[in-house]
Amino acid sequence: MNKRLLIIEDDVKNSESLAKHFTKKHWHVDIVDSLTLVKDHLMDDDFCPDVILADLDVSANEMFKNSDELQKVTNFSEWIFTHDPEKDINVDEIDDLAYDILEKPIKHSRLEVAVNRAHRLATINRRLIKSSNTKKQLYQVDSYLGQSEAAKHVRETLSVLAEAPISAVTIVGETGSGKGLAARIIHHCGLNSDGPLIELNCAALPKELLESQLFGHEKGAFTGANERFRGLFEQAHGGTLFLDEIGDMDLDLQAKLLKALEDKKARRIGGEREISFDVQIIAATGVDLGEAMHKGEFRDDLYHRLNVFCVSLPSLSQRKEDLVELVPNIIKEYNSKANKHVTVVTDEVWEQLFNYSWPGNIRELRNVIERSVLLSKDEVLPAKWLQLTETCDIQKEQSNRYQSKNSITIHLDGSMNLDEMDSFIIQTALEQNDYNVSQTSDILGTTRETLRYRIQKYNLKDKVS
Numbered sequence: 001m002n003k004r005l006l007i008i009e010d011d012v013k014n015s016e017s018l019a020k021h022f023t024k025k026h027w028h029v030d031i032v033d034s035l036t037l038v039k040d041h042l043m044d045d046d047f048c049p050d051v052i053l054a055d056l057d058v059s060a061n062e063m064f065k066n067s068d069e070l071q072k073v074t075n076f077s078e079w080i081f082t083h084d085p086e087k088d089i090n091v092d093e094i095d096d097l098a099y100d101i102l103e104k105p106i107k108h109s110r111l112e113v114a115v116n117r118a119h120r121l122a123t124i125n126r127r128l129i130k131s132s133n134t135k136k137q138l139y140q141v142d143s144y145l146g147q148s149e150a151a152k153h154v155r156e157t158l159s160v161l162a163e164a165p166i167s168a169v170t171i172v173g174e175t176g177s178g179k180g181l182a183a184r185i186i187h188h189c190g191l192n193s194d195g196p197l198i199e200l201n202c203a204a205l206p207k208e209l210l211e212s213q214l215f216g217h218e219k220g221a222f223t224g225a226n227e228r229f230r231g232l233f234e235q236a237h238g239g240t241l242f243l244d245e246i247g248d249m250d251l252d253l254q255a256k257l258l259k260a261l262e263d264k265k266a267r268r269i270g271g272e273r274e275i276s277f278d279v280q281i282i283a284a285t286g287v288d289l290g291e292a293m294h295k296g297e298f299r300d301d302l303y304h305r306l307n308v309f310c311v312s313l314p315s316l317s318q319r320k321e322d323l324v325e326l327v328p329n330i331i332k333e334y335n336s337k338a339n340k341h342v343t344v345v346t347d348e349v350w351e352q353l354f355n356y357s358w359p360g361n362i363r364e365l366r367n368v369i370e371r372s373v374l375l376s377k378d379e380v381l382p383a384k385w386l387q388l389t390e391t392c393d394i395q396k397e398q399s400n401r402y403q404s405k406n407s408i409t410i411h412l413d414g415s416m417n418l419d420e421m422d423s424f425i426i427q428t429a430l431e432q433n434d435y436n437v438s439q440t441s442d443i444l445g446t447t448r449e450t451l452r453y454r455i456q457k458y459n460l461k462d463k464v465s
């Protein structure tokens with residue numbers, strides 16, 4: 001196995017003894033005795049240690065001065081520092097770079113545990129970077145399909161955004177209209193594409209959890225904070241933070257978010273120092289933020305901060321001519337996933353597809369085509385599985401036919417996909433509980449926040465206060 005360890009140590013006796021220990025454990029070990037040599041080594045593309053074990057007593061000051069630069073060139077490696085606690089070294093300065101900081105003397109066995117852990121993390125990070133390269137190929141501007149003027153305009157906008165260092169972008173559009181897709185295209189084609197893309201759904205988490213996810217927390221900052229957690233701003237450093245469903249963020253937290261964006265730094269919960277970050281923000285919303293702002297539900301200063309550039313995605317009903325490109329593409333995708341051979345779309349099917357209003361946009365289209373391809377018997381896309389009755393009609397009909405207090409019956413006959421079942425269960429449970437969200441969330445064994453998120457997602461809001 002090709003595990004590679006770099007030791008920075010000027011005490012030859014110590015470095016040789018470490019090298020002997022780790023070589024026995026199947027590590028390839030390199031030793032250098034000064035930081036200058038390390039920098040030369042690290043500039044070489046072929047030299048890529050998994051773990052770097054550095055003695056701070058050798059060159060602490062130089063390390064501190066260069067920690068930013070070292071972080072950049074050792075993107076693929078994890079650092080473990082050792083130091084003599086008797087010497088006056090401020091290890092906090094190296095904290096951001098360090099996987100671990102250990103006090104000397106340390107037994108080889110203890111060091112080995114830390115090195116192995118750091119190796120596991122380095123391996124995961126490398127895998128993530130590899131998968132990000134695959135994603136780069138997947139999320140090109142052309143992956144946003146459609147030949148309508150509206151779709152072409154979206155692609156032009158995405159291309160412009162990919163080349164401009166814009167600090168914040170807002171994407172607006174109905175559910176299923178491609179906000180997530182557009183965000184990934186902006187990141188993977190953009191100037192920050194070598195950095196991470198971190199996604200957070202603001203509607204899916206309760207306020208406190210959302211705050212600690214965004215800003216991180218120190219060990220012991222609150223009950224349950226058993227470990228230190230690097231917030232998503234920190235994790236997204238050099239890349240993009242995608243805040244989905246931003247319209248659902250609590251007002252207090254909006255203020256904290258704005259401050260962090262303005263200052264480009266934030267404090268972890270329970271933390272003492274501020275940590276700087278450089279991230280592009282993409283915020284997505286299905287609700288009209290302008291209207292939310294007028295109603296006092298969204299801060300206007302945050303609105304303007306996020307709205308440096310706004311991408312507005314058309315709904316599928318506004319660009320139905322794009323069905324001609326979308327449908328064959330989605331059929332092809334599911335043919336290959338399910339080993340089917342659908343190639344024919346009859347006039348009857350096209351007519352139904354064009355006459356439908358597509359409230360769930362492309363996501364709904366994908367579900368309908370998926371179902372039809374999976375249930376196809378030959379090369380013709382079967383009209384009978386399209387089932388394009390407006391969703392609320394199906395739900396009402398099912399709800400009347402099958403519901404009785406405390407039970408919900410769903411017929412597994414292929415007429416609903418998982419999302420529709422989820423929506424149906426929630427709608428029925430709400431009806432059975434007089435639209436009381438607390439009571440319904442108890443019965444469904446979930447939290448109120450999650451239920452509210454889903455109510456919004458499935459557009460079941462009308463009767464819920």
Ligand SMILES: Nc1ncnc2c1ncn2[C@@H]1O[C@H](COP(=O)(O)OP(=O)(O)OP(=O)(O)O)[C@@H](O)[C@H]1O
Binds near residue numbers: 173175
């Ligand atoms: N123009 C497009 N071309 C091809 N595929 C698309 C297009 N727009 C959306 N899709 C696909 O449709 C599906 C739904 O899109 P996405 O998840 O991005 O929507 P969304 O606006 O984020 O929805 P929600 O508001 O529910 O989060 C995804 O599989 C996405 O890849």
Ligand SMILES: [Mg+2]
Binds near residue numbers: 180
């Ligand atoms: Mg989305």
